[in-house]
Amino acid sequence: MIVSIDAVLNSAYKKEKVANIKERILLVRRVKIDKQEAASVAENELNRSRWWAYKWLHRFDKEGLDGLKDKERSGRPPDVPKDTMISIRQELEDSNSGWDFRQVMDLIYKKTGVRYHEVHIYRLLHKWGFKSKVPQKKFVNTASPKEKKRFKKE
Helix, strand or coil: CCCCCHHHHHHHHHHHCCCCCCHHHHHHHHHCCCCCCCHHHHHHHHCCCHHHHHHHHHHHHHHHHHHHHCCCCCCCCCCCCCCHHHHHEEEEEECCCCCCCHHHHHHHHHHHCCCCHHHHHHHHHHHCCCCCCCCCCHHHHCHHHHHHHHHCCC
């Protein structure tokens, strides 16, 4: 049974949830099925450069639909091993008291010898689902009426 490229692209377009990949499938459809010029589709319909279009068409020709997905990027390896960070996170979760970012920074430094910037600590805490430690409000009106009267200016 032969399945047309048109049916495959239509099915993939309908199932796809990621907008960037849908855009690339649309490009391939316009060029391969509708026989439009890649540069004009990219520039006029998708507001992209012609080189962007050629890159994705080349990847589609080479790898098929899987070529339209973003590939894994290496990036910089973390300074702290993943299992160590998991144990630090677990320690933070197990304690019921709140954590200040400085305390977390010092804990990571003690366990790993790596000192992170405070902004990175905030990012880590946010990624792990922790909320900022906010001081509780003190009630202003806790004094008795007699104490308030004594305190007032005369």
